[in-house]
Amino acid sequence: MNAPRTDALRRIGPFEVPAVGLGCMNLSHAYDTPPSPGDAAKLLLSALEAGVTLFDTAALYGYGANEELVGRVLGPHRDEIVLASKCGMTGVDGRRVIDGRPETIRRTADESLARLGTDVIDLYYLHRLDPAVPVEESVGALAELVAAGKVRTIGLSEVSAATLRRAHAVHPITALQNEYSLWTRNPERGTLAATRELGVALVAFSPVGRGFLTDAPPAVAELPSDDIRRTMPRFTDAHYPANLALRAELAALASDAGLTVAQLALAWVLSRGEHVVAIPGTRSVDHLREDVAVLDLDVPAELLAAAGRVLSDGTVHGSRYAEATLPEIDTERCGAAG
Template identity: 90%
Template sequence: MNAFRGIGPFEVPAVGLGCMNLSHAYGTPPAPEDAAKLLLAALDAGVTLFDTAALYGFGANEELVGRVLGPYREQIVLASKCGMTGVDGRRVIDGRPETIRRTADEALARLGTDVIDLYYLHRLDGSVPVEESVGALAGLVAAGKVRAIGLSEVSAATLRRAHAVHPVAALQNEYSLWTRNPERGTLAATRELGTALVAFSPVGRGFLTGAPPALADLPPGDIRHAMPRFTDAHYPANLALRAELADLAAGAGLTVAQLALAWVLSRGEHVIAIPGTRSVDHLREDVAVLGLDVPADLLAAAGRILSDETVHGSRYAEATLPEIDTERCGAAG
């Protein structure tokens, strides 16, 4: 496995850090000092790609990342996102050029930097042509406020339209053993265009870890409550599949998370994974996959156990799916 991979003008370890759950989406965030400890542990473990967004904690995550990693700014590749923010306590998708420009200036202030290395359009705004949103991002590059641009949760067709306006350095889509949507178009399109495919939730929102969450233990406000895969109707069947995967991993001396990450990274030399965690031990476990040589037949077996054909339940609720531009695949939504 190539431990370093390109993303726009940068070269980064193939495992970065998704920072969302330090401020957002999974119940009560950790204490600021614990979140800071996790970020610094990632830096110490060799992580250089740190991924945040204006949405996460409605700005709190950008402030956290900027405050903690500011002294190490030249050592990291700093990624953030616009186009989906918190407005009056609600999540709002807004890809208008004027909103993108304003959000970028707010992000620069929160991050305590004069340039963002990689700036994504977090979601496609169905009321705004992607060419207009990407044109605003291109303007930020021309102004020296952004070094490279990306898109998140879009299809291969949308990626191509955007790339015709300005080179897209990275496409961030959910990709894991149980979420295969990129295989319906964007995995090949990113390879063809020289765009990095950045896989978020590569360990299945905690499902593909050493201790998958018990539904009864999910805290109030945890986004998994609204995801069909994490409901009584589907979760037991998915846990049975995970038990098979765990046996496969244990037989090879791997953790489930390591097998899951190795599988994602095996999908192409242009694929980068950004797992998120609040545990320093889990962080080190994730990064350790870069030093492992996992046989191809083991990866293939893992891909047969969990796939879009075997997983139970869609990844998002029906009400959310219209916001997502990615290709759909069976139960994976």
């Protein structure tokens, strides 16, 4: 494993990790046919070799397949990594179900531990807030898992600052995982400041905009019908061309600075606070190395500010989720970002 620069390390509760981790979802879920088991294993081991230590999975991803993959491949390296998973949103009879009841959380944790092949999960998130269950009850169940030694620390995902504060009053929250990128600014409406104040890490998922903020943005017309981006308004014909025009401006800024678009996007996210950690996902070893390389780059503040002006909640076109999905998300909303 390559040792990361000490100035590239950030805290997630008791853990010290490089500021760029790996989101493992797309190795098993949401983006068309997953890679072969061999290719997925190669990606995970390449991440470890590149110095990544934070690996993020969930019971939902592949309806358990992603946890099994991570556990099988990284199990021999368990002491070298910080292992994060999630409960509260799982696959039931082939469909996604949000269920934050304490009994479900306890059962899901035991199932995840078995799939991951470990006796403890370092960071265990409530994947989504169940509107039918007070967050205090869900967090109380997570706290019981800590007391039982099955979980070391707990987190929340896609919740608001108000919900974070309620949860934190029940048991210390180590990390809040919300979508955050140049074109998704919801955390700036509350959780970015609240996490800083409370000493909670803000873990940014989709920091390169689900592939949009890369040198090869998706050709939406060529995406398979089951690709999750097909359901997202900002990728539709009504909004995508305008967003691509903004991305072209961003690409010009990156190129002039000798950066890739993904590196500029990641550098921007990491500049938002010393408590911010990014977990981009990829199926490409080359893209993985490109992402991790941002830790060795010094990107001028003026360039980051310019990037933030090109893409923001005031310029992006379309919401980040379809109207039917937005009620499931507890985060603050902002402009077109949903």
